[in-house]
Amino acid sequence: MTGVLASGGCHIFSGCGFPAPGLQDFNWKPFFTIGSFAFTKPMLLAILAALVVIVFFWAAFRTPKLVPRGMQNLGEIAILAVRDQILRPSLGRRGDSYLPFLVSLFFFIYIMNVMELIPLLQFPVPSRIGFVWPLVFIVYFLYLYLGFKHQGIWGYFRSMIPAGVPWPIYIILVPVELLRFFVFQPFTLGVRLFGNMFAGHLLLTIFTIASWYLLSLSVGLLYAAGSFALAIFVFVLETLVTLLQAFIFTTLTATYIASSVEPAH
Amino acid sequence: MTDHGTGADTPAARARKQAAAQGRAQGLETGWTVFSYLLAGMAAYGGIGWLIGRAVHVPLLFPVGMLVGLGISIGYIIHRFGRQQAMTRPRKGDNR
Numbered sequence: 001m002t003g004v005l006a007s008g009g010c011h012i013f014s015g016c017g018f019p020a021p022g023l024q025d026f027n028w029k030p031f032f033t034i035g036s037f038a039f040t041k042p043m044l045l046a047i048l049a050a051l052v053v054i055v056f057f058w059a060a061f062r063t064p065k066l067v068p069r070g071m072q073n074l075g076e077i078a079i080l081a082v083r084d085q086i087l088r089p090s091l092g093r094r095g096d097s098y099l100p101f102l103v104s105l106f107f108f109i110y111i112m113n114v115m116e117l118i119p120l121l122q123f124p125v126p127s128r129i130g131f132v133w134p135l136v137f138i139v140y141f142l143y144l145y146l147g148f149k150h151q152g153i154w155g156y157f158r159s160m161i162p163a164g165v166p167w168p169i170y171i172i173l174v175p176v177e178l179l180r181f182f183v184f185q186p187f188t189l190g191v192r193l194f195g196n197m198f199a200g201h202l203l204l205t206i207f208t209i210a211s212w213y214l215l216s217l218s219v220g221l222l223y224a225a226g227s228f229a230l231a232i233f234v235f236v237l238e239t240l241v242t243l244l245q246a247f248i249f250t251t252l253t254a255t256y257i258a259s260s261v262e263p264a265h
Numbered sequence: 266m267t268d269h270g271t272g273a274d275t276p277a278a279r280a281r282k283q284a285a286a287q288g289r290a291q292g293l294e295t296g297w298t299v300f301s302y303l304l305a306g307m308a309a310y311g312g313i314g315w316l317i318g319r320a321v322h323v324p325l326l327f328p329v330g331m332l333v334g335l336g337i338s339i340g341y342i343i344h345r346f347g348r349q350q351a352m353t354r355p356r357k358g359d360n361r
Contacts, residue, residue: 084283184301251289252297
């Protein structure tokens, strides 16, 4: 039986090839253009994510009460979660002045990530690497500035290589340390976030499209059910990945700030 | 700002949670630093090997440089993080 459920749709056994998702699913037609500047969906989502964070914390702490209620309660839980799980383990109590930065960073990344799972929005902004690099540069320049401020330029570079290392080893290690610090540390910070969100979105798209494509009144129905189950599984997995990636990015930011403020042990 | 849920937590439980969070942060940093060292070692000495190889017309120096860099990175990782772990590990018979 090769009946096709939706005769107009592209399904298995209808002579239509699988419309495989790819890079084209990450390119959006611009909403409007001003000269060479094109305003696209990821840009709109990034602005939306920033607005969500700003409006949420503004609403939560606009008139703070000693005994928190409603939005303030939620806002405090959010801030304390970042403080106790991300900031304090890396920076201790002395790092509390960086809490506003880390809270903003964490929730901005998390909201951008979680947009992947919200119907109609359904696109993770960090899966376009151009949105990740500015965050990486902000973090990178912050910890570079803090390092120079607290340890001095020479002291900061000196602290990269542990004390007690014989001087010939210094010469061998300098190229490795410089490349690690200036290239690979920021590179891995950005690429990990981008790669995870890119892969997650691609997987979700593959299994969703495959569920539709395999749908037919034949054995294809079984394949479609399997693909749909996998789509649900990836969806659940992505709810964790969106949170985890925001957590990892912010935790590493906190540890980099800590290594700038205090010399390596 | 108040600490939510602190009433139910005993000081020992809070200390345990704090230690777990610290371990998590340290583990993340160590993992990604080690990964960055491996890449940086290969890129640095692979690059040096490539430059020298270009000058003396021996292309083999590029992969040789990468392997040397990988070796240097692994040695340095063992020196730096192995020592760090040995320092934090309790001595034999120390049951604290």
